[in-house]
Amino acid sequence: MTEKLTPAQLESALRDIGARHYHNLHPFHKMLHSGACTREQVQAWALNRYYYQASIPRKDAVLLARLPDAASRRAWRQRLVDHDGEREGDGGIARWLRLAEGVGLDAAYVESTAGILPATRFAVDAYVTFVRERSLLEAVASSLTEMFSPTIIAERVTGMLANYDFVSKDTLVYFNARLHQAPRDADFALDYVKTHARTREEQNLVLAALRFKCDVLWAQVDALYSAYVVPGMVPHGVFLAPQADVALAS
Amino acid sequence: MTEKLTPAQLESALRDIGARHYHNLHPFHKMLHSGACTREQVQAWALNRYYYQASIPRKDAVLLARLPDAASRRAWRQRLVDHDGEREGDGGIARWLRLAEGVGLDAAYVESTAGILPATRFAVDAYVTFVRERSLLEAVASSLTEMFSPTIIAERVTGMLANYDFVSKDTLVYFNARLHQAPRDADFALDYVKTHARTREEQNLVLAALRFKCDVLWAQVDALYSAYVVPGMVPHGVFLAPQADVALAS
Numbered sequence: 001m002t003e004k005l006t007p008a009q010l011e012s013a014l015r016d017i018g019a020r021h022y023h024n025l026h027p028f029h030k031m032l033h034s035g036a037c038t039r040e041q042v043q044a045w046a047l048n049r050y051y052y053q054a055s056i057p058r059k060d061a062v063l064l065a066r067l068p069d070a071a072s073r074r075a076w077r078q079r080l081v082d083h084d085g086e087r088e089g090d091g092g093i094a095r096w097l098r099l100a101e102g103v104g105l106d107a108a109y110v111e112s113t114a115g116i117l118p119a120t121r122f123a124v125d126a127y128v129t130f131v132r133e134r135s136l137l138e139a140v141a142s143s144l145t146e147m148f149s150p151t152i153i154a155e156r157v158t159g160m161l162a163n164y165d166f167v168s169k170d171t172l173v174y175f176n177a178r179l180h181q182a183p184r185d186a187d188f189a190l191d192y193v194k195t196h197a198r199t200r201e202e203q204n205l206v207l208a209a210l211r212f213k214c215d216v217l218w219a220q221v222d223a224l225y226s227a228y229v230v231p232g233m234v235p236h237g238v239f240l241a242p243q244a245d246v247a248l249a250s
Numbered sequence: 251m252t253e254k255l256t257p258a259q260l261e262s263a264l265r266d267i268g269a270r271h272y273h274n275l276h277p278f279h280k281m282l283h284s285g286a287c288t289r290e291q292v293q294a295w296a297l298n299r300y301y302y303q304a305s306i307p308r309k310d311a312v313l314l315a316r317l318p319d320a321a322s323r324r325a326w327r328q329r330l331v332d333h334d335g336e337r338e339g340d341g342g343i344a345r346w347l348r349l350a351e352g353v354g355l356d357a358a359y360v361e362s363t364a365g366i367l368p369a370t371r372f373a374v375d376a377y378v379t380f381v382r383e384r385s386l387l388e389a390v391a392s393s394l395t396e397m398f399s400p401t402i403i404a405e406r407v408t409g410m411l412a413n414y415d416f417v418s419k420d421t422l423v424y425f426n427a428r429l430h431q432a433p434r435d436a437d438f439a440l441d442y443v444k445t446h447a448r449t450r451e452e453q454n455l456v457l458a459a460l461r462f463k464c465d466v467l468w469a470q471v472d473a474l475y476s477a478y479v480v481p482g483m484v485p486h487g488v489f490l491a492p493q494a495d496v497a498l499a500s
Contacts, residue, residue, distance in 0.1 A: 020486060021486055021487075027482075027483070118373075118462075118465035118466070118468065118469050119369055119372070119373070119469045119472065119473070121376070122369070122372035122373045122375075122376040122466075122469060123368075123369070123372045125372075125376055125379065126371070126372040126375055126376070129375065129379060212368075215368035215485070216368070216372075218368070218485055219368050219369045219372060219473075222369065222473075222476055222477075222483070222485065223369070223469075223472075223473075223476075225476065225480075225483070226472055226473075226475065226476035226480070227472075230475075230476070230480055232277075233277070233472070233475070233476075235465070235468055235472065236270060236271055
């Protein structure tokens with residue numbers, strides 16, 4: 001099909017990518033939410049995901065630097081505020097650190113990112129590079145996974161609170177703010193791509209950018225699965241829980 | 251330890267990284283060489299590895315562009331000749347395509363890289379980015395995995411010829427040239443880092459660069475293992491053999 005899509009058709013094609021490729025479909029997330037993860041696996045998830053969280057404001061700053069008008073830059077700037085906060089201890093990165101500490105990790109170790117999987121670093125850095133090197137339209141489109149995040153957050157918070165006695169509401173406070181931030185950001189980005197993708201070719205680039213971003217998220221949980229679920233596959237030098245694994249499935 | 255290493259100590263520390271982190275130690279390579287892979291797994295290896303092969307001259311061009319003197323550039327230029335060849339059908343990339351066709355893949359499909367794992371792309375692109383963004387010393391040091399490649403090539407060629415009836419000497423011709431090219435390249439790079447790492451701090455950067463590169467190679471076979479050995483884990487849209495898997499272990 002090569003005809004230009006209507007804005008509604010474009011949105012529908014974007015949602016279809018989410019329905020087939022978003023990482024809520026990955027076996028690791030099913031384990032995480034259902035209580036089938038060991039404490040070590042939950043820790044590995046929190047530790048590796050920290051690198052993603054901590055890289056998001058770098059990605060957003062790269063994108064902000066490319067936006068040509070003050071209104072768009074102001075809108076995008078809110079993302080920096082959300083992640084980096086207004087003061088020490090505030091913002092999404094600090095809240096993710098609280099989550100990591102809540103599941104038993106040392107904050108300084110998490111912040112050092114010394115124990116993350118190389119595959120995590122490669123996937124996250126690929127995202128930052130994509131936003132720097134591709135067109136602005138594709139860079140904005142790659143953020144559109146936020147269209148799908150309220151669903152996974154709802155599953156995650158409910159599932160993790162019900163299934164792990166070492167996870168509390170306070171540990172998961174990161175997700176509270178995301179439930180209203182993500183849809184607001186997604187609305188802006190969705191409007192942007194509907195307006196700025198002026199040809200079918202550009203619409204295809206938008207769709208490919210979202211697919212790329214789904215791959216970035218998928219590769220991160222895939223690496224966790226490969227290292228921490230498949231026996232004997234943890235690469236040298238990355239995080240291992242200090243004690244023997246304890247299965248904490250409910 | 252913070253004292254500067256002698257050149258011999260630096261080389262010994264580099265060889266120690268290889269002995270512990272080079273990808274010949276990965277379970278997927280043990281399977282590949284021992285005949286335990288299915289034809290689909292061998293194809294997935296050839297397909298994904300093509301992206302690495304095809305990216306090497308881009309990496310070498312980035313590095314060459316940073317070398318300040320004609321003599322070093324001439325030495326490094328030989329790598330471009332080795333991989334891209336002197337004419338159509340010549341060079342390492344063309345020979346890798348022959349390998350891919352030899353194990354039953356369509357050359358145009360392989361060249362498109364449409365079926366590779368996202369994790370392969372992320373790891374390989376991380377290598378090119380590293381060579382562009384880090385110091386020249388680290389960029390050169392990241393090539394030092396070639397110190398270890400003759401061993402894995404010898405294991406691979408012997409093992410694959412003995413254990414797969416769909417693999418012929420002609421299929422593996424890529425590796426013939428590598429057996430003398432890699433040591434020549436490694437000697438140059440090893441001399442370079444011995445000469446140019448003037449402090450212990452710089453020597454540590456050299457060691458970290460080699461470790462990074464081992465991670466790049468390891469992550470690629472790890473992704474193959476996760477997708478094609480662990481059941482049910484092939485991500486959407488990547489290569490699957492057209493027929494049912496046939497175990498071809500001897």
